[in-house]
Amino acid sequence: MPELPEVESARVGLHQVTKNKLIHDIEIYWPNLIATELSVDEWHNTLINQTIHQVSRRGKYLVFELDTHVLVSHLRMEGKYFYYPSEDIPEEKAKHTHVIFKFKDETELHYHDVRKFGRFELVQYADVDQFFQEKKLGPEPTGEEFDLDAFSVALSKKSRVIKTVLLSQELVVGLGNIYVDEVLFDSGIYPERLANSLTESEVTTLRENIIRTIEQATELGGSTIRTYKNTLGESGRYQNYIQVYGKEGQPCPNCGTTIEKIKVHGRGTHFCPFCQPKEKD
DNA sequence: TTTAATGTTCATGA
DNA sequence: TTCATGAACATTAA
Numbered sequence: 147m148p149e150l151p152e153v154e155s156a157r158v159g160l161h162q163v164t165k166n167k168l169i170h171d172i173e174i175y176w177p178n179l180i181a182t183e184l185s186v187d188e189w190h191n192t193l194i195n196q197t198i199h200q201v202s203r204r205g206k207y208l209v210f211e212l213d214t215h216v217l218v219s220h221l222r223m224e225g226k227y228f229y230y231p232s233e234d235i236p237e238e239k240a241k242h243t244h245v246i247f248k249f250k251d252e253t254e255l256h257y258h259d260v261r262k263f264g265r266f267e268l269v270q271y272a273d274v275d276q277f278f279q280e281k282k283l284g285p286e287p288t289g290e291e292f293d294l295d296a297f298s299v300a301l302s303k304k305s306r307v308i309k310t311v312l313l314s315q316e317l318v319v320g321l322g323n324i325y326v327d328e329v330l331f332d333s334g335i336y337p338e339r340l341a342n343s344l345t346e347s348e349v350t351t352l353r354e355n356i357i358r359t360i361e362q363a364t365e366l367g368g369s370t371i372r373t374y375k376n377t378l379g380e381s382g383r384y385q386n387y388i389q390v391y392g393k394e395g396q397p398c399p400n401c402g403t404t405i406e407k408i409k410v411h412g413r414g415t416h417f418c419p420f421c422q423p424k425e426k427d
Numbered sequence: 428t429t430t431a432a433t434g435t436t437c438a439t440g441a
Numbered sequence: 442t443t444c445a446t447g448a449a450c451a452t453t454a455a
Contacts, residue, residue, distance in 0.1 A: 148434065223435095224433090
């Protein structure tokens with residue numbers, strides 16, 4: 147379920163439901179999800195008897211703040227969490243539930259991931275900043291943190307196509323394949339334009355559209371496309387506002403031209419050939 | 428049977 | 442160094 151609005155929606159639910167919970171036990175059914183220098187046993191033993199004080203987020207990474215460490219969870223393509231009160235725990239775990247957190251109050255948090263691409267890491271508090279620096283994460287897509295001049299300068303140094311740059315999380319975090327197509331459409335920018343070819347006014351518009359789109363989608367609980375549901379089993383509502391993603395063959399909402407689909411950076415890419423011209427005149 | 432899917436990371440070669 | 446491409450991870454569904 148993974149772009150920033152969906153991760154943020156998950157975070158809110160997780161925070162509500164796991165705050166102040168003491169981890170009593172963890173069942174791990176697919177150890178490859180645990181990406182750490184620690185052995186899976188050490189990872190497990192470190193977490194036991196720690197309390198979740200807060201669930202925060204950096205980019206698309208969920209951060210469970212424990213006593214001595216933070217548990218970092220990335221959902222990648224299909225990861226999701228389901229919370230069960232003690233009276234409502236399923237008799238048999240779902241087929242794709244790969245990690246179960248059992249809390250002292252007998253409630254449970256199940257990590258579910260059809261493709262098993264998600265990852266858990268464990269970081270000491272002192273190393274958290276360095277951990278995220280190594281991931282090369284850009285600023286959060288908010289008006290306060292996402293600086294226009296810095297964005298503009300960084301783009302001018304990139305000779306890669308703009309969609310690839312935005313997906314890299316290096317200049318700004320949070321965009322994935324859906325929202326990047328939406329934001330480029332809103333900005334009238336062809337996805338294969340080189341980043342350093344954007345004009346000042348295009349960069350300004352692009353930044354504003356990134357901030358606005360992520361904010362609106364977050365307020366609506368993200369988008370439910372394919373399978374996404376948040377921790378409380380709720381669907382997002384932003385999919386009703388999507389303009390080009392998955393709309394190939396349909397008319398552009400602005401001009402009626404047929405939306406096309408191409409491949410960029412190995413990802414399906416949707417755009418309007420009229421509103422997002424390859425060459426500017 | 429083949430392909431593509433809301434992501435990240437690594438290897439290879441230009 | 443930078444960038445493009447492809448692969449890997451793994452499963453499902455069209």
